[in-house]
Amino acid sequence: MSGSTLLKETGPREVFCGLTSIVWLHRRMPDAFFLVVGSRTCAHLIQSAAGVMIFAEPRFGTAILEERDLAGLADAHEELDRVVKNLLKRRPEIRTLFLVGSCPSEVIKIDLARAAERLTSQFKGQVTILNYSGSGIETTFTQGEDGALKALVPLMPSSRESQLLLVGTLANPVEDRLKTIFNRLGIQKISSFPPRQSTELPSIGPGTKVLLAQPYLTDTARVLKDRGAEILQAPFPLGVEGSKLWIEAAANGFKIKKDLVESTLEPLITRAQKALKPYIEQLSGKKLFLLPESQLEIPLARFLSNECGMELIEVGIPYLNRQMMEPELELLPENTKIIEGQHVEKQLDRVRESNPDLVVCGMGLANPLEAEGISTKWSIEMVFSPIHGIDQASDLAELFARPLHRNNLLSPKTLETA
Amino acid sequence: MELTLWTYEGPPHIGAMRIATSMKGLHYVLHAPQGDTYADLLFTMIERRGSRPPVTYTTFQAKDLGGDTAELVKGHISEAVERFKPEALLVGESCTAELIQDQPGSLAKGMGLNLPIISLELPAYSKKENWGAAETFYQLVRGLLKDIAEDFSKQSKISWKEAGRRPRVNLLGPSLLGFRCRDDVLEIQKILGENGIDINVIAPLGAAPSDLIRLPKADANVCLYPEIAESTCIWLERNFNIPFTTTVPIGVKATQDFLEELCSLLDIEISSLINKPEKSKLPWYSKSVDSNYLTGKRVFIFGDGTHVIAAARIANEELGFEVVGMGTYSREMARKVRAAAKELGLEALITNDYLEVEEAMKDSAPELVLGTQMERHSAKRLGIPCAVISTPMHVQDVPARYSPQMGWEGANVIFDDWVHPLMMGLEEHLIGMFRHDFEFKDGHQSHLGHLGGHTNESEKISKGMNQTSTEKTLLWTPEGELELSKIPFFVRGKVRRNTEKYAIQVGCKQIDGETLLDAKAYFSK
Secondary structure, three states: OOOOEEEEEOOOOOOOEHHHHHHHHHHHOOOEEEEEEEOHHHHHHHHHHHOHHHOOOOOEEEEEOOHHHHHOHHHHHHHHHHHHHHHHHHOOOOOEEEEEEOHHHHHOOOOHHHHHHHHHHHOOOOOEEEEEEOOOOOOEOOHHHHHHHHHHHHHOOEOOOOEEEEEOOOOHHHHHHHHHHHHHOOOOOEEEEOOOOOOOOOOEOOOEEEEEOOOOOHHHHHHHHHOOOEEOOOOOOEHHHHHHHHHHHHHHHOOOOHHHHHHHHHHHHHHHHHHHHHHHHHHOOOEEEEOOOOOOHHHHHHHHHHOOOOEEEEEEEOOOOHHHHHHHHHHOOOOOEEEEEOOHHHHHHHHHHHOOOEEEEOHHHHHHHHHOOOOEEEHHHHHOOOOEOHHHHHHHHHHHHHHHHHHHHHOOHHHHHO | OEEEOOOOOOOHHHHHHHHHHHOOOEEEEEEOOHHHHHHHHHHHHHOOOOOOOOEEEOOOOHHHHOOOHHHHHHHHHHHHHHHHOOOEEEEEEOHHHHHHOOOHHHHHHOOOOOOOEEEOOOOOOOOOHHHHHHHHHHHHHHHHHHHHHOOOOOOOOOHHHHOOOOOEEEEEOOOOOOOOHHHHHHHHHHHHHHOOOEEEEEEOOOOOHHHHOOHHHOOEEEEOOHHHHHHHHHHHHHHHOOOEOOOOOEOHHHHHHHHHHHHHHHOOOOOOOOOOHHHOOHHHHHHOHHHHHHOOOEEEEEEOHHHHHHHHHHHHHHOOOEEEEEEEOOHHHHHHHHHHHHHOOOOOEEOOOHHHHHHHHHHHOOOEEEEOHHHHHHHHHHOOOEEEOOOOOOHHHOOOOOOOOEHHHHHHHHHHHHHHHHHHHHHHHHHHHHOOOOOOOOOOOOOOOOOOOOOOHHHHHHHHHHHHHHOOOOEEOHHHHHHHHOOOHHHHHHHHHHHHHHHHHHOOOEEOHHHHHHHHHHHOO
């Protein structure tokens, strides 16, 4: 491990809870529905984070607990059955229904696993009903996807077949592109998880080698391993460096010849580095402060520092899975300050003191920082944008260069420095 | 348990945040898990606020639940007081904290802090956002004023005359995430100034707790938004003898009524010179010959209570529309909205289910929808023009320009906002009519996009709607369909339905062009 400084901080946090990941999961699997068992706050959170008004009927909803549900748990289960029945009657196209636990449902201990089992047997053959927790007392933001995927793992068919399994939601075009590259390397069978249809689950078993495409899938990785899969250790596929090592980890796993790997990747790398160049000019030497939110902070910091020349002031992360992050930590510059957890007020004090050129933060904090004259980038954008892989490296850099570029366009400083 | 795909109102603690964030010198310690911090973005993104809401979330986690969450709460309270040095502190809890019953308000009061502490109890499992805002504002005003209520000299109607000063009023109810509050306040201030009435305090928007202490110095209260301020106005009347207005000045007639009401509360002569209806362009624009085509336009209205009641009156009395449906998501305002609907011969729809609203919208076949952002989306799907008149707020409802709803200027804004979508609808129809001309180029589309004036989504939807009831018994001949397609799209659904109704009545199985004309004649009597 490199010489990063790892510190922990506690206090008031400003991060989304795991429910937020429904925003991209429901788009990934259009035949699935996410039913949060929670409060009006949960419903309001998801619609506010997603801006969902454009949908006639979204593929997620909330079974809002009312006072009488709190009074008797037996009734709460009956009520849940009623809500699920109505929902499935109304939406017969649903194949998988996720019951998603929330803070209130966890606190009053509604056993959603039992509910899922009971309802699955009622709707046998028509719909599979699963459960996981997206509650904010247990999960942050992207951890919701970890929970949802972990819930799907037991349904994956067993197979000893040799295959590469990409795990974690990727934008469809990016996923297609990565598969093409693996095909060129001669890896025949490549599946992805989550699949594009919830019913088309990939198989799993001792022949499966898993590449994690996202850095927040701790529990999913563990249960995949329990099913016999091998988890390939690699940094995450952000930027040229991370993507190259990530692809190479798969190539090594499948014993692909080094020459082929090199000849396949070399042109891509050359092209990507050329495309990166204008952004490096804009980003190089600029000070970057990352606040904790998406769990992508470490790979992003590594990319922006190593490939774009940005200076890392602080890398905030919601939590640290050391084992999973080890390949990333090794690539970080010496003495990178990593803060696990958060005291949002103290952290913002440090932001102001260090006068960064760019802050990566959540949506609630962005405009207040902008109003103080500090450029920002929303971390939630990283989970919606196609940023993975060698070919996307320049697009990823552009996301960070844009606020600086815009600032230059609008600020009178342009005149002085021109 | 209630299945909710989308909700008009947030939970009650969001209402409390609206009060806290609207004000200065106030801080809100909210016992809540980390996910609840999403609420900040409502203010910093939708309202584009350049400062964070003055809210400290305790962000307790599962691992804290076994231990002493009460200590955690106290730690956050003392840290927040130390850091933000507020004049007064709100302490409350969100839905999850309500379940673990730490009673943060009592904890705060036991800490010996030297500032007023208002403990909020907002039942998250039965109440909603607007109720939470009203309750918070009321508890705050009561908490700050209750000790001086006893020895405060009671005002009378003519106190201001006796004191030899101009009358002064409080403007109560404007808040962040309220519809156009920022500009309404400016407009009302201007109008009151013209009438020689001073402003004592505007609250909660822009007020500090120390300003609230001055509330009893007003001669009357102007209750701008009953959803937020009515309970406070009632309390101030009971304890300080301050009367309050019940007319909300949205629309020309309501603005006049409001001024009359306020002047009578203050015992001043209303100046008919200053308050002429010509102050607003709406009456003349509505009378001008160009507006003839507005006559009898069918409108469907849905939103919060205040704006729905006001909109119904403007539509009916000032623009000559026909209100064909109205309702509200606000249970607290249900009684008033029902009464207003009854006067128009309608039954109000009171619901929190936007799909039910969409159904009611379809059934009443309106030509214009006045609703929330959600009705705008529903109307778009149905190909009906729509103007937004009410919360919940969207970033588009916080325009950069001055655009109040209240007062004379508000009436101007309303005329433009409501009539332009109708004109766009007409334009869309013209595009449909001329699309076969050789000069026509595709891509000429107005704001309704692809849901415009030709064979389109709205047509499919209105077809689909009728399928179950009529398809088995009725058949449209190709010639009948052709004749129907010549009808402007925005009334086509209605014509189709009326024709089918007529056909069933007269026992006609096949609908051709003649049937359509017969039906038209029948229904136009």
